[in-house]
Amino acid sequence: MAERTRQKILDAAAVEFGAKGYSGARTAGIAARAGVNQQLIAYYFGGKQGLLDELRRRWSTRQETLVPPEVAFAESLQAYLDMTLDHLDLARLVVWQALGDDPGQGAEEARSEQKRRIEDGVRRIRDRQRAGELTDSVSAEFIVLLMHMAAFAPVAMPRMVRSVLGVAPGSADYRRLCREQLTTLLSRGGGTEAVR
Incomplete structure (x- = not known):
């Protein structure tokens, strides 16, 4: 029962934080969404900051276990797109x-963790470039940025995605299109044939 209540609170916090940011979210709103007494937030998580820290920890754990290093770039990109777009509240x-809506407590640790993950992603892209899977005419850092942009565009700019690509943001069509186009652009052949 306690674990189910904790999960209801975390789910409600993800929705509230996603809609309003950390600064705009209120524990009363989170409690109302979860259908629990507001005091349970303090009891289980120590307050709003504890909720944010737990959501960050879970997002980080998902990223760490997302893709084994030996899978192809297209599969890796697909997994990242799915993780991001299947959890829109956390992505928001x-x-x-x-x-910049990032409170002081825990923010520095979260930034350090993100930096470490990005550096690991750059290292993996460089390994793929050395192995001939991806072109080396595009920097590994820019490839990592492109992957993030593709994953978060439906979250941050859904109307732009629909207008430019003509597909629903975050849909299976969007994911397929991103995977195919980025794989073609970044393959060793350098995107000599556009994927349709």
Whole structure:
């Protein structure tokens, strides 16, 4: 019962933080969404900051276990797109934090963890470039940025995605299109044939 209540609170916090950012979210709103007494937030998580820290920890754990290093680039990109777009509330929270809505407590640790993950992603892309899977005419850092942009565009700019690509943001069509186009552009052949 306690674990189910904790999960209801975390789910409600993800929705509230995603909609309003950390600064705009209120524990009363989170409690109301979860259908629990507001005091349970303090009891289980120590307050709003504890909720944010737990959501960050879970997002980080998902990223760490997302893709084994030996899978192909297209599979890796697909997994990242799925993780981001299947958890829109958490993805919105990431966007809020990228815009600066990131409280002092735990923020520095979260930034350090993100930096470490990005550096690991760059290292993996370089390994793929050395192995001939990806072109080396595009920097590994820019490839990592492209992957993030593709994953978060439906979250941050859904109307733009629909207008430019003519597909629903975050849909299976969007994911397929991103996977195919980026794989073609970044393959050793350098995107000599456009994927349709």
